Amino acid sequence: MAKVTTVLGPIDTSKLGFTLSHEHVLTSSACFRHVYPEMLDRDLAIKAAVRLLGEAKKEGLNSIIDCTPMDLDRDAALLEEVSRKSGVNIVCATGSHLYIPRTFYETMFPWMKPMSPDRVADLWVREVEVGIEGTGVKAGIIKVSTNDPIRPPEELMLRAAARTHLRTGLLITTHTPMRSRVGLEQLRILKAEGVDLTKVYVGHVNSTLEADYHKRMADQGAWLGMDHFHPAGAPGTETWEERTEFIAGLIKDGYGGQIMLSHDWNVGFHARRHPPAADGEKDTHPDGYAWIGRAVLPKLRKLGVSERDVKKLMVDNPRRYFDGAGK
Numbered sequence: 001m002a003k004v005t006t007v008l009g010p011i012d013t014s015k016l017g018f019t020l021s022h023e024h025v026l027t028s029s030a031c032f033r034h035v036y037p038e039m040l041d042r043d044l045a046i047k048a049a050v051r052l053l054g055e056a057k058k059e060g061l062n063s064i065i066d067c068t069p070m071d072l073d074r075d076a077a078l079l080e081e082v083s084r085k086s087g088v089n090i091v092c093a094t095g096s097h098l099y100i101p102r103t104f105y106e107t108m109f110p111w112m113k114p115m116s117p118d119r120v121a122d123l124w125v126r127e128v129e130v131g132i133e134g135t136g137v138k139a140g141i142i143k144v145s146t147n148d149p150i151r152p153p154e155e156l157m158l159r160a161a162a163r164t165h166l167r168t169g170l171l172i173t174t175h176t177p178m179r180s181r182v183g184l185e186q187l188r189i190l191k192a193e194g195v196d197l198t199k200v201y202v203g204h205v206n207s208t209l210e211a212d213y214h215k216r217m218a219d220q221g222a223w224l225g226m227d228h229f230h231p232a233g234a235p236g237t238e239t240w241e242e243r244t245e246f247i248a249g250l251i252k253d254g255y256g257g258q259i260m261l262s263h264d265w266n267v268g269f270h271a272r273r274h275p276p277a278a279d280g281e282k283d284t285h286p287d288g289y290a291w292i293g294r295a296v297l298p299k300l301r302k303l304g305v306s307e308r309d310v311k312k313l314m315v316d317n318p319r320r321y322f323d324g325a326g327k
């Protein structure tokens with residue numbers, strides 16, 4: 001039986017159930033919670049996450065993949081507590097987002113050389129095999145992010161992710177920018193490193209609605225992360241309804257076996273110590289982690305997507321993705 005590492009330890013992949021493939025519990029910047037503790041209330045964040053995950057759980061949610069690496073201020077102990085209190089499985093990430101520690105790549109003086117991908121992988125493998133920051137919580141997925149075009153430090157991270165994968169068998173999940181086809185370039189580099197592309201999930205690809213792009217990635221075996229879903233959406237980009245119609249089209253074309261859905265949301269709004277209302281902010285995502293179940297899935301059904309295909313997106317595909325983990 002294949003296993004997946006959650007923040008509470010390994011579970012059988014059959015226990016994943018209804019899974020959101022790219023979420024966050026809480027994100028900020030590396031060290032933010034230590035330097036400016038007055039800005040984010042950790043207890044409020046835990047309370048909000050437990051409440052909102054609990055609400056979604058009542059409607060079927062069972063697991064989330066939390067794609068928050070250290071440069072988004074990952075807090076492994078917080079994830080552990082939220083998982084325990086909410087009853088939702090959380091898989092947490094090693095790797096990096098776009099705020100790559102400069103120590104990895106700085107070359108300001110002639111004696112400075114970028115770190116090798118293998119040296120970075122040593123650090124990430126420790127988070128997989130030993131644990132994160134002394135908590136004993138182990139990473140269950142490798143996150144890696146790039147801009148478009150891919151910058152040299154980002155390529156270093158991609159290669160480090162590949163080597164961490166080859167050494168641990170953990171799967172890779174990526175961030176791509178909106179309106180970009182850089183997922184193909186990410187796959188090219190990972191493949192050159194020897195990664196079997198069925199082990200790679202390319203994230204945020206429903207922020208680029210060009211079916212030939214998605215099909216070229218899926219035809220190489222990669223998973224398609226349709227994980228930018230927000231009721232209000234980013235200004236100037238396709239609405240959630242348009243994104244949903246696009247997914248229904250891909251399913252009709254036979255790609256339903258390689259698609260996963262998620263919000264890419266976090267509870268940061270609920271954890272601000274300064275009252276958000278004072279800044280004129282409004283919660284534009286009141287349904288939190290339950291929103292896809294409440295809005296996107298009913299819309300897919302209305303578009304003629306079968307119950308079997310809906311189950312594929314939310315249950316079978318995440319399980320099959322993790323069944324592919326291993327060296």
Ligand SMILES: [Zn+2]
Binds near residue numbers: 022023024067264
């Ligand atoms: Zn994200």
